[in-house]
Amino acid sequence: MNALQVELGERSYPIYIDSNIYNDLSYFQKHIRGNKVLVVCDSNTAQHYLQATLAMLSDYQCQSITLSAGESQKTLDTVSQIYDALMQYKFDRNCTLIALGGGVVGDICGFAAATFQRGVTFIQVPTTLLAQVDSSVGGKTGVNHPLGKNMIGAFHQPACVIADMSTLRSLPPRELKAGLAEVIKYGLIDDAEFYHWLNDNLQDLLALDTDKLAYTVTRCCGNKARIVAADERESGQRALLNLGHTFGHAIETAMGYGNWLHGEAIAAGMCMAARFSANSGFLAEEIVDSVVNTFKSVGLPTEPPADMTSEQFMDLMYRDKKVRDNVLTLVLMNDVGGAFLSSTFDTELLRTTLFQTLNK
Amino acid sequence: MNALQVELGERSYPIYIDSNIYNDLSYFQKHIRGNKVLVVCDSNTAQHYLQATLAMLSDYQCQSITLSAGESQKTLDTVSQIYDALMQYKFDRNCTLIALGGGVVGDICGFAAATFQRGVTFIQVPTTLLAQVDSSVGGKTGVNHPLGKNMIGAFHQPACVIADMSTLRSLPPRELKAGLAEVIKYGLIDDAEFYHWLNDNLQDLLALDTDKLAYTVTRCCGNKARIVAADERESGQRALLNLGHTFGHAIETAMGYGNWLHGEAIAAGMCMAARFSANSGFLAEEIVDSVVNTFKSVGLPTEPPADMTSEQFMDLMYRDKKVRDNVLTLVLMNDVGGAFLSSTFDTELLRTTLFQTLNK
Secondary structure (H helix, E strand, O other): OEEEEEOOHHHOEEEEEEOOOOOOHHHHHHHOOOOEEEEEEEHHHHHHHHHHHHHHOOOOEEEEEEEOOOHHHOOHHHHHHHHHHHHHOOOOOOEEEEEEEOHHHHHHHHHHHHHEOOOOEEEEEEOOHHHHHHHOOOOEEEEEEOOEEEEEEEEOOOOOEEEEHHHHHHOOHHHHHHHHHHHHHHHHHHOHHHHHHHHHHHHHHHOOOHHHHHHHHHHHHHHHHHHHHHOOOOOOHHHHHHOOHHHHHHHHHHHOEOOEOHHHHHHHHHHHHHHHHHHOOOOOHHHHHHHHHHHHHHOOOOOOOOOOOHHHHHHHHOOOOOEEOOEEOEEEEEEOOEEEEEOOOOHHHHHHHHHHHHOO | OEEEEEOOHHHOEEEEEEOOOOOOHHHHHHHOOOOEEEEEEEHHHHHHHHHHHHHHOOOOEEEEEEEOOOHHHOOHHHHHHHHHHHHHOOOOOOEEEEEEEOHHHHHHHHHHHHHEOOOOEEEEEEOOHHHHHHHOOOOEEEEEEOOEEEEEEEEOOOOOEEEEHHHHHHOOHHHHHHHHHHHHHHHHHHOHHHHHHHHHHHHHHHOOOHHHHHHHHHHHHHHHHHHHHHOOOOOOHHHHHHOOHHHHHHHHHHHOEOOEOHHHHHHHHHHHHHHHHHHOOOOOHHHHHHHHHHHHHHOOOOOOOOOOOHHHHHHHHOOOOOEEOOEEOEEEEEEOOEEEEEOOOOHHHHHHHHHHHHOO
């Protein structure tokens, strides 16, 4: 079993990474607060994992709520359903929420935990690769606004993260590929060695090689834990984790939440960030090609949707959370493993690059 | 001008207390972050203060939103209206919200600020006595759930509080009296000297004596700032500020939010807490009489609504945020200025006391 620690003072917590642990009480027990537990899952994870989870928690006053699946459900209305359940079951502050599912369930459940009675304990049990390597770690919680992704939210760290490799076996191939987009991101940001390892091992990961998956999740979480520990509230370097995300969020918002998976949108977004980095003179053309080929070999999109326009991109990107006083900070690259923040890039060149990519 | 400081490390902030300062830019300027400002008010404060506030902020990109007035508006839907405005006007993280109004506006606006883009700056400009002495200070923000008051929320400290005595002149007498309930509360908790001063000066306060109002707000805020600085997240002594509130919240929830004003409900609640303290052997009967007479002299209710039942009280009180694993912590009194927390009181005696009070 691999265990990592996210070092955040009194808010520090462990990430457990292994197989067949999602229903092992010994991992949960010391992190559950109080006697009342609400398991939050969606229609997919309910089918596979809810029964065993409830059986594991039979010594607690345990309730569950099953949300409809998909990014389109990541709304304030869905959070309200969780509040309703908590109130109906008379949960008090001394309770624990368990997010059993992918990134959407984790983000919604985490935000409910952040805001119910001004904050209660929650545990992340990510069941998708994307949630295991990224969204379950770091305490970003929240929901979407019709005009922008993740616009409503709070920082609220989980009590622990339990990443079970065996849950990845129930994952549809499209979701697995989407998760690999976030995995590749860690290589591109500051871990070139891992990027090269990935290029040699992507097909084994797609074939669900358990050891290689565990290695991958451990490496990604290690990278993320280090970055989050240094900058919990994203006042600086944590923003590097958003490589490809400003482009990607624009795609997700424009196409309607859930039509492009988050991983698909940021794969195209990272290719666009690489292309713009090259056009700006920061990145060699052959690295753009390598990046694009890596995403292609996984079967991920490397171009934005053909029906978006450059003006639509500009408009949506300038609503991003990384805009300050109308100045956008983008994550650009000068090498594989060499991501950096730039707020002094050439805005007109960005517009031109988008126009060239989209021909409109 | 009186200025107090709430000492919370890097989240410390000043409370300015004076007359004719709500539209004086010099108080706001150093606390506004960014260039975009949203003024949140309700239909009452819009009428009296919005125009001058917008004029003061003419150098900023300033927008405003006017909410319907009243506690019944303190819902997640109203918070959503603020998110919609922020998104529509393309506000980024580097912005400031100004809560111009009473406790309801402050709580809603504060929660929107706590959760928009995971937290932005906000300034409290409380225009009711209740908000000036209590709700604008301390960082509790949030909204009601149909089944319980303030159940959804976050801790989020303002950048400063600007309490302008002249705004109290526009306050309906009923609201002024309701504010005095929270004022008297500070005397009962741990400031007997202030309680006695109040008994000599309540009629002057009702007649809007500006100097005495400023003294009162300063004394209350000083008490609150001290308690909040010692226990920001209410893990202990801060709960004393809830004297009368568990009873009072039950009244507000049962009667429909806004039908009893918060101050009215907690006035009756403090009388009930005093009565139960006496029945439990903690408090002398003559002090119960004194407390009841003080509230009566202001014209505040000292009994719960006749159409509530003791069982309804018990049910609602056990949904309170101060319940842990089905154990309720009440604020009781052993003297004027001698409030204390008790979770070992006699539950059956509480039930009997409520039954005797309500005859059902």
